[in-house]
Amino acid sequence: MGSVESLEGCVVTAVHPEKVRLATAHAPAAEELARVSAVFKLLGDPTRTRLLYALLEAGELCVCDLAAATASTETTVSQALRLLRASGVVSGRREGRNVFYRLSDAHVRLLLDVTREHITHDPRQAAGGAEEEA
Amino acid sequence: MGSVESLEGCVVTAVHPEKVRLATAHAPAAEELARVSAVFKLLGDPTRTRLLYALLEAGELCVCDLAAATASTETTVSQALRLLRASGVVSGRREGRNVFYRLSDAHVRLLLDVTREHITHDPRQAAGGAEEEA
């Protein structure tokens, strides 16, 4: 059993030091990782997820239509859209009194599709149980 | 301007009723949406994201190695792994006293890759500013 210097300098036991060094070497930088997890966190709220799937289907919707489509208040929708827009997940276009929102790029659409497929193809993680398959 | 019955029965104004109906018709079911956002929420914590990228690089790591690779305590890592395992994002394999964890399937790997690419190709959403491109 080897030992590796962790980032804070304290020595901890390691079963596979090479793999640990490999992981730390290729790990995303702090700022990059923060942004990645920030995007996932935005997608991790049911209200926002509902908005995004509505935009995925309709292509473009204004705030009041999004509120109707997701059965939320317009204020809640507006607050959610503010966060999504601030991180570039959605973008808004003003047309008269309405602001129409759409998904920013293909990456977001892919994330929504892949995760939905992941869920439907892996019905294990329902409410609690999620052991190995077979 | 038309009007649509929202899910709660109250009538709200709608700019594009057809699009709203399209979105509501193709919207994920409540349980499916809950599971999708639950997966995203799991990926939305920096500590867990770090663990997942470590597993993405190393393929398989035990708890103490993950703690070393991510500069966290073993307790924190274990708590994080419990949530990830409960939702089927990672899976564990016991070998003697160690438990080795790995990413469950290709979907998770794809999510991590796509989002990292999304971040690096879209340097807009740094700390605050994220207006339209161009």
Added chain:
DNA sequence: GTATTATCTGTGTATCTATTCAGATGAAAG
């Protein structure tokens, strides 16, 4: 059997966050 190591789990606390309400801003109509 006891000792030791690795991982897991219960509990408490401090922090964050989603939602709501009230009011502000921007745009069009009269």
Added chain:
DNA sequence: CTTTCATCTGAATAGATACACAGATAATAC
């Protein structure tokens, strides 16, 4: 200019959650 409508923003509150500590469980060594 005043009114009306759509959207936005600030503040307060209730609920969720990540981390740390202490102790429990599992597996090997002696």
